[in-house]
Amino acid sequence: MKVIENIKTIPKVQKFRYAMIILTSMTLLGPLAFLPQLVGSDDLCGSLCMRRFYLYFPGMTWEDFFVHVNAASIGVMAFSLIMITTLFFGRIWCGYLCPVGGLAELSSRMLNDRWKIEFRSLPQIQIRYGYFGFFLVAMPALGISACSLCNFITIPRLIEAMSGEYRGMMFLVSSVGLVNLGLLLLLGVFASKGRAYCQFMCPIGAADGLVNRLGAKMPFARRIRVAKERCTGCNICARNCMCGAIKMVDRIATVDQVSCMSCHECVDVCDWNALAWTTKPNHKVNEPKRIKKNTEIFPLPDWQAVHFNPVKADAVESAVKTGPAISVLSVFNAMIFLTVISIIIVGSFL
Numbered sequence: 001m002k003v004i005e006n007i008k009t010i011p012k013v014q015k016f017r018y019a020m021i022i023l024t025s026m027t028l029l030g031p032l033a034f035l036p037q038l039v040g041s042d043d044l045c046g047s048l049c050m051r052r053f054y055l056y057f058p059g060m061t062w063e064d065f066f067v068h069v070n071a072a073s074i075g076v077m078a079f080s081l082i083m084i085t086t087l088f089f090g091r092i093w094c095g096y097l098c099p100v101g102g103l104a105e106l107s108s109r110m111l112n113d114r115w116k117i118e119f120r121s122l123p124q125i126q127i128r129y130g131y132f133g134f135f136l137v138a139m140p141a142l143g144i145s146a147c148s149l150c151n152f153i154t155i156p157r158l159i160e161a162m163s164g165e166y167r168g169m170m171f172l173v174s175s176v177g178l179v180n181l182g183l184l185l186l187l188g189v190f191a192s193k194g195r196a197y198c199q200f201m202c203p204i205g206a207a208d209g210l211v212n213r214l215g216a217k218m219p220f221a222r223r224i225r226v227a228k229e230r231c232t233g234c235n236i237c238a239r240n241c242m243c244g245a246i247k248m249v250d251r252i253a254t255v256d257q258v259s260c261m262s263c264h265e266c267v268d269v270c271d272w273n274a275l276a277w278t279t280k281p282n283h284k285v286n287e288p289k290r291i292k293k294n295t296e297i298f299p300l301p302d303w304q305a306v307h308f309n310p311v312k313a314d315a316v317e318s319a320v321k322t323g324p325a326i327s328v329l330s331v332f333n334a335m336i337f338l339t340v341i342s343i344i345i346v347g348s349f350l
Helices: 001-006 014-030 034-038 060-073 073-089 092-097 099-110 124-149 151-162 166-172 175-189 198-202 203-215 236-240 265-269 313-322 328-348
Strands: 225-226 246-249 252-255 276-278
Touching: 001 124, 014 092, 014 099, 014 265, 060 073, 073 092, 073 203, 092 099, 092 203, 099 175, 099 198, 124 203, 151 166, 151 175, 166 175, 175 198, 225 252, 236 246, 236 265, 236 313, 265 276
Parallel strands: none
Antiparallel strands: 225 276, 246 252
């Protein structure tokens, strides 16, 4: 069968990643939801919430803050563990374990590309941390209603609705449920690679990205790193990156560690062993050499967790003369994103 043949072509790391996403979904989400049942909570809210200590209320004191932290003690510990893991190994939670982003990605990959919207060309850093800042500033006004925009509510309720539970069906027909479901479909299922919500609107992902960027400077931390002397500038890694974290600068692949989820997909598609999930070695490369996969590699590359280089002066001058290159697709994507933000703001007060 064609489906079985397609599964066989999936790289081993991606098979492992998909299996882990399915496993965590069974552990955290209904109808099984082993972990919520174990701690006496029926969903990912309450003691399992990893975002509850973000919330700020007018007149909140330090005592109130610690009450919220204690109420979500398991979530706070989970958040701390995620940040520590990210510091040393990259964004393992986002790329391998998160059931919300993972299920959206798996659903998106089942659709034909012609039905998907390309969000990866948008300025991710500005949008993500702009929204994150808005989320934090708006908390005094929204209060506990800020939780209504949490994607960790939508997925469990959607699964409950599919299983016929009354609470899930009532949530999805409410204004908050419809807004969240629309975001899930637009930024998840119908987004290219299915990770637009993770890249733009997830507070955990925003914090995780900053820690990932910080850890990239540490030589002992594992990251997706580029051997610049091996990169041929073929751009295949950038085209396959589900986060849009790879750009070509001077025909060399560069990885934005704030956006990279360490999913290993770029490593799988690179024919020249120019990318790897590895630490930064102390040795120096004297004779860089490009050799294709499945052959002996000599010498060892000097792996770098490289980042975007500043624009050169001549490039700036050229851009001023010719004007910015604005495509119809980028305008369309920008209009869609502005519509999404408008829906979020309006839906928050419904």
